[in-house]
Amino acid sequence: MVERFTGPLSGLAQKIIRQFWPGPLTLIFKIKEGSLPEAVTGGLKTAAFRMPANQVTRDLIAAVGNPLVGPSANSSGKPSPTTAQHVFHDLEGRIAGIVDDGPTQLGVESTILDLSVETPTVLRPGGVSVEELEAFLGQEIISDKHKVGQKETPKAPGMKYKHYAPSAQVLMVKTGDWPEALAWAQTRSKAVAILADQNIITIPGLQVYDLGSDVVAASHALFAGLRHFDQDPKIKYILAQTYSQDGLGAAYMNRLNKSAGEQYFSKTLNLD
Known part of the structure; x- marks a missing residue:
C-alpha cells in the first residue's frame, strides 16, 4: 500500500518495516509527484506512513482498502488524546464518530523516522527509542532537535516550539x-x-x-x-x-x- 505512493522501497526501508511494523514507528518517505493531494502533504514532497499495532485499526484500513489519513484527534496544540473520552471532549460536534478500542497502550505517540534524507533522522522520539533503532541498524541515527516556526510547515507532527500544552x-x-x-x-x-x-x-x-x-x-x-x-x-x-x-x-x-x-x-x- 505504501509503495502505491512512494514507488519501490529501499532495502533499508524494508528492513526497518519488517522489524518494527506494526508498531509505534512512523516513517517519512519521498512520494511520487501527484500521488497524494496537498491537503495530505501540506505541500511537501514527502508523507509520513505508519502501520498501527492496534488490530481494530488495521481491520478498518483493510476494509477501506486505502490508507486512513487524518490529523491528531485533538484541538491543535493541546495534549494528545489517549482515550475516546479525550477525543469526544475536543471534537464533539465536529466529527461523525469515534472508533473506541480502549485507552492507548503506550501513551506517547510514535517515533517519527525520516527516511527521505541521506542519513535516517528521528524527528520525534516515541515508542521506539533511538537506541533501539541504532542497535538494529548498526549505524548512527541523527536525532533532529529542530523546531519549526509558526509559519513553517512541519515535516512531522509535534515539532512546533510549544505543543501538547494545557491552559495552565x-x-x-x-x-x-x-x-x-x-x-x-x-x-x-x-x-x-x-x-x-x-x-x-x-x-x-x-x-x-x-x-x-x-x-x-x-x-x-x-x-x-x-x-x-x-x-x-x-x-x-x-x-x-x-x-x-x-x-x-x-x-x-x-x-x-x-x-x-x-x-x-x-x-x-x-x-x-
Whole structure:
C-alpha cells in the first residue's frame, strides 16, 4: 500500500518495516509527484506512513482498502488524546464518530523516522527509542532537535516550539528542586497542581496526579494528567516530574518539554 505512493522501497526501508511494523514507528518517505493531494502533504514532497499495532485499526484500513489519513484527534496544540473520552471532549460536534478500542497502550505517540534524507533522522522520539533503532541498524541515527516556526510547515507532527500544552503553565521540576517547588506550591495550593509520582510527592492539600513509579508508567499517564488538570480553570501552574532522556525517557521529556515551552521551575522565575 505504501509503495502505491512512494514507488519501490529501499532495502533499508524494508528492513526497518519488517522489524518494527506494526508498531509505534512512523516513517517519512519521498512520494511520487501527484500521488497524494496537498491537503495530505501540506505541500511537501514527502508523507509520513505508519502501520498501527492496534488490530481494530488495521481491520478498518483493510476494509477501506486505502490508507486512513487524518490529523491528531485533538484541538491543535493541546495534549494528545489517549482515550475516546479525550477525543469526544475536543471534537464533539465536529466529527461523525469515534472508533473506541480502549485507552492507548503506550501513551506517547510514535517515533517519527525520516527516511527521505541521506542519513535516517528521528524527528520525534516515541515508542521506539533511538537506541533501539541504532542497535538494529548498526549505524548512527541523527536525532533532529529542530523546531519549526509558526509559519513553517512541519515535516512531522509535534515539532512546533510549544505543543501538547494545557491552559495552565507547565513547569518542569528537576529532582533536586522539588523541596523548593513544593514549598512554593503550598503557598498557592489552589492554583498549583502536581504531576508526579504520588509516592514521592505526599503533601496534604496539594492536587496530585499520579504518574506511576517509572518512566514507562509516566509516559502512559502524561497526557491524561495534563488533560485532568486542564478541566480546572483555577489551576494556573502544573509542576511536572522530569526523567533522564534515555530510552523512552527521550519521548517523555520531548512531550513534557514542549508542553512547558521549555520552562523549568526556578526560584528566580517571576511567578504570581
